Amino acid sequence: MADAAAREDLVKACHVLAAAGHNDFVWGHVAVRAEHGSGVWMKPSGLGMEEIQVDDLVLVGWDGEVLAGHRRRHVEYPIHTRIMLARPDVGATVHSHVGSATSFSSLQTPLVPISHEGTYFAPEGVPTFTATSDLILTDEQGDAVAATLGQAHAAFLQGHGIVTVGADLVAAVMAALLLDRACRKQLAAMAAGGPKVWTSAEAAVVKRTHVYPRALLEQGWDYLVRTLDRASNA
Template structure:
């Protein structure tokens, strides 16, 4: 799971085309356990309208981002330890690796209104406001939220953000002495993290999963 798995916690959603509903990974299953038939359809009020499994209590992270941003087609929320720890330091994320340039500049927003679960529409709206038009945010001492036009984009954003945060976390106090300048970081972002390369990263993940399934006999 490339550091994104957290037992049965963490979730991803995809907007159902042409409707105010979203397909969600259900509660009670790990990310690596979910089969297509397990997915549930949830409306923007958090009601399960199709499927038999329960929804996650933090559905409002997803529904309120979808409500605020019609261009977003998928949202991911996970609890990778490097990102959760890094966000608690209160230092800016710097583009000290290629991955960091996918997000910075400007700095990745941090949601610090609470470290508790986001279980109400009001808190979901606050998360959506903090995210704004950005592709990702840190939930301080909690995890990350990423968004994208597709599930491929939102997922790869989660992997890249955690790798960037983990790299900086290895430094004393999480504070680097040198990092890529803003202008160059924007050039690198357009050169490295364009749609074709993100699709290639997703394809690699699918091949990796297929190899794992063959080895494990899944």
């Protein structure tokens, strides 16, 4: 995707995540791989996700240098750069502090597919990074997060938040929203004494092809963008 279109989608991604409850004051960030291999376009530091406009975005090189943009980069840029270096299939990354997932990661229990949303993460599940609950500030820490993530679509950062990935912003953002919903539903089931049953990993892989094919992820994304447009025009 050309950088101009990627940057426009990055702004939409920030706004969608904010509207869905992934905003944490000015913290949390989203990134998309820049064309020509120069680095990643990122949400800048100091602004809430809902405030972001195209001119606010910063281009961050693989070594952390800001190559374009007038704002400061987030200190946790290694989450994004090191995952993308480790995973050539990943074109976009989300890191948020959404409360449901942060709470869930403290329980030391696996996320299981008790709902449609849970099947999105089969068969790998959602691994948990436990080396630190502090900020991810170095390449070495970013590499450790990438190693924990492996080939999964998401990882919990215990006591911190989540990381979700995708080939593009549609996939990475929808993964973040689905993970939030999956955690909420399992937390509710656990509070009621369960869960007692859930979809097997094998069945979840098949079910995922029915409930979350690419076309339906795009429909969900388009709906969320339309919702933002309606709100801004109200």
